[in-house]
Amino acid sequence: MLRTLPRSPVVDAAYKAYVGLFLIYLALPLIVVAVFAFNDSLFPALPWRGFTLDWFVGTTDPKLGLLQDRNILRGIGNSVLVAIATTAVSILVGTTTAFLFERHxxxxxxxxxLMMLAPLVIPGVILGISILAFSSTVANALDDRFGWEVAALRPGLLLVVLGQFSFIATIATLVIAARLRKFDRALEEAAFDLGATPAAAFLTVTLPYLAPALIGAGLVAFLISFENFNTTLMLVGSDPPLTITMFDRMKQGSTPVLNAVSLFLMVGSGLIGLISVMVQRDRGEGRAG
Amino acid sequence: MSAPASIPVDPRRDGRRLALLLVATPFVLWILLIVVIPHVDLLLISLHEKVAPRVFKTGIRNYVEFFGEPVYVQALVRTVAMSLLATALTLVIAFPVAYYIAKLARGRARTALFMACLLPFWVSELVRVFGWMMILRETGLLSNLLIWAGITAGPVEFLYNDVVVMIGLVYTSLLFMVVPLISALDSLDDSLIEAGYDLGGNAVSILREVVVPHAMPGIVAGSIVVFMLTLGNYLTPTLLGGKSSQWFTAQIYTQFITRFNWEVGSAFGFVLLATSSLIVWIGLRLTGQSLSSTLGR
Known part of the structure; x- marks a missing residue:
């Protein structure tokens, strides 16, 4: 089947219907979550009790909105912190590693x-427990040998960052390396011929060329980190990121404030995702993911 | 080499050495300290046998415990089987959509379709699972719809069974299949398909002889990623399947976090890692692909 070849109208209609059904399957759960963020009921379920914004701005107890819910706000804060740290380290290491494999x-x-790719094929839960086990081995050794109690090596935000970094760095490397591969080395040579030092050539020629990939990879890294659950679950301490807070609420059963948070996540991640695609598409060849 | 002997050192070469050292250091630290050594440590812990509190000897008792307990082995076999099924279903569902986007849609429609596939997957898996829970639980939309339509008399619980877990797993995996398939199909020259028709092929034979062989790297890449993500998933089986899902990662979580039995938990982790590596390796062998050619593109 090709668009240049004639097709039977029945087959064509059936095919389009299939793609349509597929899109409905994709959209359905998200639409449901979004709509019920505005239901004036204490449960995220039918019946529909009228439109309200309480789950965003409500200030009194049973109807505590997203903006007043301390735990959720703290979760968002922790997630942002973790995502910024993870993104920064991943981009740095992703860039150097891309140069390592493309230039040397x-x-x-x-x-x-293969070792660089490995973190992508190791289940997230196992990345989590291995880092948990190793950091506690180190912490116990330091405690036994020197009597130092290193709190940073116990479950908490630092371990969460390390756990997420372990595989997000691979993704960053792949995105950055893909763009570096297309770079015309003659441009750097020209800079050298014009008397640039390697550092100057890198900063004025190579880095600007890589910028779309760096920004794209950074946005993707931020998104993946913010939404990570499997690895985070194993490494979390007393300061849970948002996904963990939401998971606990979901298990217990929650008010539609959970829908409000979800809608906030949808809008936020949708925007970040769109920007990352646009940044990489703008100057041509790059593609998301 | 005809280089004049009067130049003893090449400053450029020294510079390259330094550059190599600079870019290799972060990579080595990352892979060694955060990936390799923790896994070696995990392996060592899994070989600890508890003799008394804080006293251990080396041995394989934790593995013996795993293989001697049918409940654990069953959970692993079940998880692997369900993951393979989820991978196959995802491939079958995603392939026509990827083909449509790559070969039939064009211009704006193509971009819009691609974005429509991409968008849901930027949203956290947690939110997507929450959506399915709202639809499928006893007080959910589907149950209410059935009551309203007079099909059932009372509320029906659709959650906590294998079918629902499968729906959720396939849903979560689709994008990781669609994207590699589109990029593989994109590179297939339309004239090859036309040639197939000219030579008397029909839709089925062309699909089998031309399209699928060409898309194989994409199929393998998508399948590996989907299989790994499904096997290692915790969220979807736990929330949609509840206790009945018996997902293997949930057993690891129980040993590690709930029972604080790290020795057995580590052994479970290694069993999962070995199983998944073995299956990925078999898949690569059967299809004649390699890990770097499928993932590192």
Whole structure:
């Protein structure tokens, strides 16, 4: 089947209907969550009791809105903190690693490349428990040997950052390396011929070329970090990021404030995702993901 | 080499050495300290046998415990089987959509369709699962719809069974299948399909002889990612399947966090890691692909 070839109208209609059904399947749960953020009821369920904004701005107890809910606000704060740290480290390491694999030859390069990809194929839960186990081994050793109690090595935000970084750095590397591969080395050579130092050539020629990939990878890293659950679950301490707070609420049963938070996440992640696609598409070849 | 002997050192070469060292250091620290050593440590912990509180000896008792307990082995087999099924279903559902976007849609419609597929997956998995819970639970929309339509007399619980877990897993995985499929199908030259028709092929034979072989790297890449994500998933099976899901990651969580039995939990983790690596390896072998060619593109 091709668009240049004639197709039977029945087959064509059935095909379009299938794609339509597929899109409905995709959209349905999100629409349901969004709509019920405005239901004036104490439960995120039918019956519909009228429109309200209470789940965003409500200030009194049973109807405590998103903006007044301390736990949720703290969760958002923790998530932002973790996401910023994870993104910064991932982009830094992703950039150097992209240069390592695109610009250098060294022994066991293909093995090293496989090791770089490995975090993507290790289940997130296992990345989580391995970091949990190792950091506590180190913390216990420090405690036994020197009597130091290093709180940072116990479950908490630092471990969450490390756990997320372990695989987000791979994603960042792949995105940045894909753009670096298309870079015309002659541009750098020209800079050298014009008397630029390697540092100056990097800052004025290579880095601006990479910028769309860096921004794109940064946005994707932020999004993945903010929404990560599996790895975070194993490493979380007494200061849970948003996904963990939401998970606990979901298990217990919650008011539609959960829908309000979800809608906030949908709008936020939709915007970040769109920007990341646009940034990378703007100057041509790049593609998201 | 005909380079004049009067130049003893090449400053450029030294610079390259330094550059290599600079870009290799973060990579080595990352892979060694955060990936390799923690996994080695996990392996060592899984080989600890508890003799008395804080006293351990080395042995494989934790693994023996796993294979000796049918409940654990069953949970693993079940999780693997469900993950394979979810991967196959995702492929079958996603392929026509990817083909439509890559080969039939054009211009604005193509972009819009692609974005429509992408958008739901920027949203947290938690939110998507929450949506399915709102639709499927006893007080949910589907139950109410059935009562309203007079099909059932009272509320029906649709959650906490395998079918629902499968719906959720496929839903969560679709994008990771659609994107590699589109990029694989995009690179298929339309004239090859036309040639297939000219040579007397029909839709089925062209699909089998031309389209699928060409899309194989995309199919393998998508399947590996979907399988790994499904096998390692915790959220969807736990929330949609409840206790009945018996997902293997939930067993690991129980051992690690609830029972604080890290030795057994580590062994479980390694069993999962070994199983998933083995299955991915078999899949790559059967399809003649390699990990770097499918993922590292």
């Amino acid at each position: 030859d060294f022994p066991f390069k293909s093995f090293a490349y």
